[in-house]
Amino acid sequence: DNIILGNPKVTREDARRAARLVHADPFIRLLPQGYDTVLTERGRNLSHGQRQLLAFARVLAMDPEVLILDEATASIDTETELIIQDALAKVTEGRTSIIIAHRLQTIREANRIVVLAGGEVREVGTHEELMAQGGLYKTLYELQVQDLNAGGRLS
Numbered sequence: 001d002n003i004i005l006g007n008p009k010v011t012r013e014d015a016r017r018a019a020r021l022v023h024a025d026p027f028i029r030l031l032p033q034g035y036d037t038v039l040t041e042r043g044r045n046l047s048h049g050q051r052q053l054l055a056f057a058r059v060l061a062m063d064p065e066v067l068i069l070d071e072a073t074a075s076i077d078t079e080t081e082l083i084i085q086d087a088l089a090k091v092t093e094g095r096t097s098i099i100i101a102h103r104l105q106t107i108r109e110a111n112r113i114v115v116l117a118g119g120e121v122r123e124v125g126t127h128e129e130l131m132a133q134g135g136l137y138k139t140l141y142e143l144q145v146q147d148l149n150a151g152g153r154l155s
Contacts, residue, residue, distance in 0.1 A: 022091065123135050
């Protein structure tokens with residue numbers, strides 16, 4: 001029910017398939033009653049990364065045409081971010097997706113990246129185009145990669 005959320009269009013098998021695709025299945029199986037475990041309010045008995053994966057499974061099972069994600073990789077460790085990035089690729093595949101992110105690695109594969117600064121559009125392009133332009137996006141991206149390589153945590 002944590003994935004289906006009372007949606008009659010989503011079957012248990014849809015929910016399990018979605019959980020497997022976004023890598024939520026392993027942690028769900030470890031819960032006391034697996035897929036039948038009742039979660040506390042707002043999933044407080046799960047880690048932030050687990051809640052994100054569960055939310056992605058929910059989205060994938062419901063199969064919306066348009067998806068809007070705001071800071072999908074915020075407040076998680078780098079290892080979990082890699083899992084979530086893979087899940088994110090599966091969730092956004094074949095649908096219009098708007099992803100708001102400060103962690104630029106999250107949007108690196110986007111068809112179009114819009115860089116905002118001071119409430120204004122500063123740059124638009126693919127990752128490769130924006131890196132070649134040498135503007136704000138490139139500066140921010142390189143700072144984040146440098147921080148990651150130094151063993152820091154992206155914020």
